[in-house]
Amino acid sequence: MSDDTGEAPIQTGDATGVLSIDAMGGDLGPEAVIAGLARAIKKTPAMRFIVHGDKPVIEALIAKRRGLSDHCTVRHASGVVTMTDKPSQVMRTGKDTSMWSAVDSVRSGEATVCVSCGNTGALMAVSMLRLRKLPGINRPAIAILWPSRNPSGFNVMLDVGADVRADADDLLQYALMGMSYARNGLGLTRPRVGLLNVGTEENKGRTELREAHDRIETVAAEADFDFVGFVEGGDIPGDRVDVIVTDGFTGNVALKTGEGTARFVRDMLGEAFRATILSKFAAVLAMTSLKRLAARIDPRRVNGGVFLGLNGTVVKSHGSADETGVAAAVGLAWDLSKSGFSDRLKTRVAAVTASVEGQE
């Protein structure tokens, strides 16, 4: 469970293939999480999990899935962080929870990446407390993948809600972390970074944005990425940039507006197809193409906000994630684990911090 249990790590040496899973705290309970793990190993049999939560319940669920138990070590945690628990409360009294235990497996080094469907605020608080911020990082951020017109099919956007404010230095750090995530998560060698604003002219917007613009521009060449300057809301699903940098308030509103709009258009489309006999028939004919579209814009398939700026990586799955959603979040955690993302990000941030400090 935590540092002082004396339990041995499940692997010695290489923890790259081990993910730490918080099985409790999601809206659909441990059933959905264990179902997601079962689905994930079908695609990637090399995955190993440390699963945290109510041991008897979890073991029973795992036993029902053929072959899954070979991939899992279960750690008992009696407490569960609920969606309404206050982060400050969890930080004080949450030691016995599955969330805390799951984060601690990354802290101790026995797993590389932690995945949780729990309360975002509490997960960020526990992650900051147990993993600590990287040197040079003031505010950690949550990054997500956003369906876009780019060849990879996605853009990276951050922060989408770790903190409601960000000053110019924070935004510079978000640019570096987002760029590193785009390299490791999307496989881009030279990501294009844009700063979200209400216009693309350099003299527009709030003071901290104009400051951040200049700072990001200064480090771009050395840090080996392209800074395209200010971008607008319409560029988030577009192909002008790969990484969209913004504060957590604006990013969270944009994320939820985009999700809400996509859901709205999808529902209207469904209504349109149900409107007449002819259109119902058309829907049957177009089924395959429409399913492909639905998959492309299905938020469950891009499930997983990644906490950046900590000593270790934490993937936050949607609270309402079902089997598909959990499998997507676990797949993302796996990709980040295999690419050695935590170490690469740390190196990247350290290099630029040193360089900026050298210039000052």
Add this chain to the structure above:
Amino acid sequence: MSDDTGEAPIQTGDATGVLSIDAMGGDLGPEAVIAGLARAIKKTPAMRFIVHGDKPVIEALIAKRRGLSDHCTVRHASGVVTMTDKPSQVMRTGKDTSMWSAVDSVRSGEATVCVSCGNTGALMAVSMLRLRKLPGINRPAIAILWPSRNPSGFNVMLDVGADVRADADDLLQYALMGMSYARNGLGLTRPRVGLLNVGTEENKGRTELREAHDRIETVAAEADFDFVGFVEGGDIPGDRVDVIVTDGFTGNVALKTGEGTARFVRDMLGEAFRATILSKFAAVLAMTSLKRLAARIDPRRVNGGVFLGLNGTVVKSHGSADETGVAAAVGLAWDLSKSGFSDRLKTRVAAVTASVEGQE
């Protein structure tokens, strides 16, 4: 053109049926504007226009549209505000422009509402300079109609870009103005107002939002609207509220994110239908239903940001508005003109300002 031309207003007494049109400054030039006017009078023959811009050009365009000249008075203005002109520059040297002249027709009372496809920043600057803010209003706002699940088909959101910041008092004023707009623009007797935040709990978000929450709650009963508290980005196209209140930075990002997402889903849908022979055939069968959907989410049909908080109403059409878009903006201007919106808003703001000051 301006106050000192000595030209007589085209009507004495009732200006309710007269709209002031800036024919220049849109991306598609005066052709699109005049085409939009011709379309608008087909639906509403009672409309009368004062059209501002290059007189010979505009008169030639009007002459090509049968019957349109009976609805129009043309006012010559030699200058045009371009999309790249700085608002401050236009305020100093823009007296000869069609935009200035169009706003002045509302100032002088010969028209009730002004419509322009020009540069938003310049239009707001000229509107503030010539029309002046309403007593009690600190920052005017731009309100738009957003396609939603509500019975009316729309929600009101403001501010979407008049000002990049707003304090608690500004947000309270936006709530009052947005509520008045929802009454007159959507015909709702008791609009539900929500304040945009990153969560719905009362203790969440930035300080000014928690302050605004309390102030709006205090006036809601007296001002005869329902305050539902904090709402999230996903509620913008939803049916929990009729009016979404936010600062101009967040509102602008949300608006453009929503538009971009809708466009993205629409394009992906088109691709899905072109993917196979079967799906192409399906598209033909579902044509009518799909056209109805496209109309429902077509941004041209909800074209028109309304400037609120001035002595007179200004409708800002999309710069790229075509005939359909201009006709929609003119139709919106007409509805607001006929409902006596400017006076109603003024009365509403004055009543609450007096009441709040009385309590202090």
